Amino acid sequence: MTKSVTKRPRKRVARCDWCGEKIASSGRGRTPRFCSASHRQRAYEYRKLKLAQAVRSPLAALKNDLAETELKRLIAREVTAMVNRALAERGVPPIPSAHKPPQLKLLKPDE
Numbered sequence: 001m002t003k004s005v006t007k008r009p010r011k012r013v014a015r016c017d018w019c020g021e022k023i024a025s026s027g028r029g030r031t032p033r034f035c036s037a038s039h040r041q042r043a044y045e046y047r048k049l050k051l052a053q054a055v056r057s058p059l060a061a062l063k064n065d066l067a068e069t070e071l072k073r074l075i076a077r078e079v080t081a082m083v084n085r086a087l088a089e090r091g092v093p094p095i096p097s098a099h100k101p102p103q104l105k106l107l108k109p110d111e
């Protein structure tokens with residue numbers, strides 16, 4: 001008979017979907033998505049509000065989504081620039097860009 005091996009649950013570090021704080025989980029079961037019940041509730045209210053906005057005014061909701069996406073992109077670019085400046089001060093080469101900006105392509109009417 002083979003020796004039974006008890007798998008020890010691996011500790012995983014997740015981040016709260018609301019505040020981004022690290023969440024320590026036991027490693028058993030589903031990985032938690034929120035650090036607290038109140039942040040789960042805030043996220044639920046935010047989703048509900050966005051859905052209500054989208055139903056009331058789809059164009060305004062789309063504009064908000066685009067503004068949010070643009071803001072996240074600007075923050076990511078600034079953070080990358082800050083990290084690269086800090087690396088450059090230490091003589092470390094910069095982090096290569098993870099993705100290229102989307103290229104717009106004009107389509108001819110027959111394409």
Ligand SMILES: [Zn+2]
Pocket residue numbers: 016017018019020021034035036039
């Ligand atoms: Zn949180």
